[in-house]
Structures are given as structure tokens and as C-alpha cells.
Amino acid sequence: MATIPAQMPEGFEAYGRSPDFTPETLPPRLQSAHTTKAGTWAMLHVIEGEVLYRLEPPHHGEQRAKAGEAIVIEAEVPHRVAFTAPGRIFVEFYRKKDSGTP
Incomplete structure (x- = not known):
């Protein structure tokens, strides 16, 4: 059962990022249960304000x-995001170095 990792695993490198999101522009799919694709970890960066990141059952945290x-967002673990204070966030995506994926 997954918990929220304290840090990105070794051997991963950033390969992309989302646009900045505010409470008004945060897509509904990020506010409801969703996952990253296989092999993709992510880092949710808070620029302004505050967010709550919550794992979905059967995971807890x-x-x-x-x-x-x-x-840190672990690959394929269902989660959701909500602003608890107005602000801006973005998500940076990571994959294993030399994974061969473009």
C-alpha cells in the first residue's frame, strides 16, 4: 500500500511540466481521482497559496x-489535489534516466 514518498527516487530526471494552475484553472480531472502513467513520477510545486494532496483508497495519506x-507524486498511485488557499501550482514530470522514451 502506497504512502506519500518524501523524495523522488534516484535515477529519475525531469522531462516536462504542466502550465501553472490557479483555483480557477485547475482541471477537474486533477481535482478528482487520477494517476500518472506507468513509469511517470511527478513533483507538485506550490508557487503561491496552499494545496492539499490526498491519496485515494486503498492507499492512505x-x-x-x-x-x-x-x-512527490508516485507513478500510478491514485490521488487528487485541492487548493486550501488561493494560489498557483504546477506539476513537473519525471522518468527514469535512459528509459528510451522520447
Whole structure:
């Protein structure tokens, strides 16, 4: 059963990022249960405000992050995101180095 990792695993590198999101522009799919694709980890960066990151059953855990903080998102673990104070966030995507994926 997954918990929220404290850090990105070794051997992963960033390969992309989302646009910045605010409470008004955060897509509904991110506010409801969703996962990253196989092999893709992510880092949720809080630029302003505060968010709540919550794992979906059967996993347990939640983490709040404020401006300047980040949350590690494990590949394929269902979760959701909600603003608890107005602000801006973005998601950075990671994959294993030399995975051969373009």
C-alpha cells in the first residue's frame, strides 16, 4: 500500500511540466481521482497559496504544501489535489534516466 514518498527516487530526471494552475484553472480531472502513467513520477510545486494532496483508497495519506514547498507524486498511485488557499501550482514530470522514451 502506497504512502506519500518524501523524495523522488534516484535515477529519475525531469522531462516536462504542466502550465501553472490557479483555483480557477485547475482541471477537474486533477481535482478528482487520477494517476500518472506507468513509469511517470511527478513533483507538485506550490508557487503561491496552499494545496492539499490526498491519496485515494486503498492507499492512505494526505499532505499540505505551502508556497515554496513540493510534494512527490508516485507513478500510478491514485490521488487528487485541492487548493486550501488561493494560489498557483504546477506539476513537473519525471522518468527514469535512459528509459528510451522520447
